[in-house]
Amino acid sequence: MTDIEIGQVLSLKIRYNSEGKVAEKKPPYLVVDIHEEFNTIEIAQIDSLEGKEFKAAKKSNKTIYYDYPVEKVIDKDSYIQLDNTILIEQYEKLSFYRRQIDKLSPEKLSETLSAYKEYHKKNIILENKQVYMTRDELETLNN
Numbered sequence: 001m002t003d004i005e006i007g008q009v010l011s012l013k014i015r016y017n018s019e020g021k022v023a024e025k026k027p028p029y030l031v032v033d034i035h036e037e038f039n040t041i042e043i044a045q046i047d048s049l050e051g052k053e054f055k056a057a058k059k060s061n062k063t064i065y066y067d068y069p070v071e072k073v074i075d076k077d078s079y080i081q082l083d084n085t086i087l088i089e090q091y092e093k094l095s096f097y098r099r100q101i102d103k104l105s106p107e108k109l110s111e112t113l114s115a116y117k118e119y120h121k122k123n124i125i126l127e128n129k130q131v132y133m134t135r136d137e138l139e140t141l142n143n
Contacts, residue, residue, distance in 0.1 A: 002041075004034070004041060005034075006113070007030070007031060007073075007103030007109045008073070008100075008103050009031070010097045011028050011097055014029075014086065015141075017131060022141060026097075027045055027047070028074070030043065030112065032044050032113060032116050038087075040089060040090055040132070041094070042087055044082070046074060046078050046080050047078060049063065049077045060081065060082050060123075061079040062082055062111075062115040063077065064078050064104070066078070069105050071108070074104075080112055080115075085125045085131070088138060089135045091135045093139070097142065
C-alpha cells in the first residue's frame with residue numbers, strides 16, 4: 001500500500017464531481033479516512049478563506065485556522081469542504097502527491113474529522129458530489 005496517513009495533505013488534480021469537471025490546478029486535499037478493505041483513501045478539499053470569509057459561516061464547511069498552533073500543512077486560514085465524498089484508489093505513487101509528511105495538528109485534526117463525519121451522518125451527499133477515481137484516472141490527470 002502507501003505510507004499516506006490521515007491528517008496529511010495531498011495536492012492533486014481530480015474530478016470535482018460525477019459530471020466530469022476537472023480541477024485546473026492541484027488544490028490541497030486533507031486525508032480524512034483510509035479504507036484498507038476497499039483499497040481507497042477518502043479526501044476532502046481544503047480552500048483558503050482569503051477573500052471568501054463568508055464561506056466560514058456555511059454549515060457545509062469547517063474552518064481550520066493557520067495559527068494556535070501554527071500549522072505546517074496549510075499556510076493560511078482555510079476551510080474544508082464537508083459536502084463531498086471523494087474516494088481515490090490507494091496505490092504506491094500517491095506518496096509523490098503528498099505535500100509533506102507532517103499532519104494537521106492533533107486537536108484541529110480531531111475537530112475537523114468530527115465535523116466531517118458528523119456532516120456525513122446528518123446530511124445526504126448529493127450523487128454528483130460523490131467521486132471515485134482510479135489510479136489510472138489520477139495518473140492521467142496528474143502527469
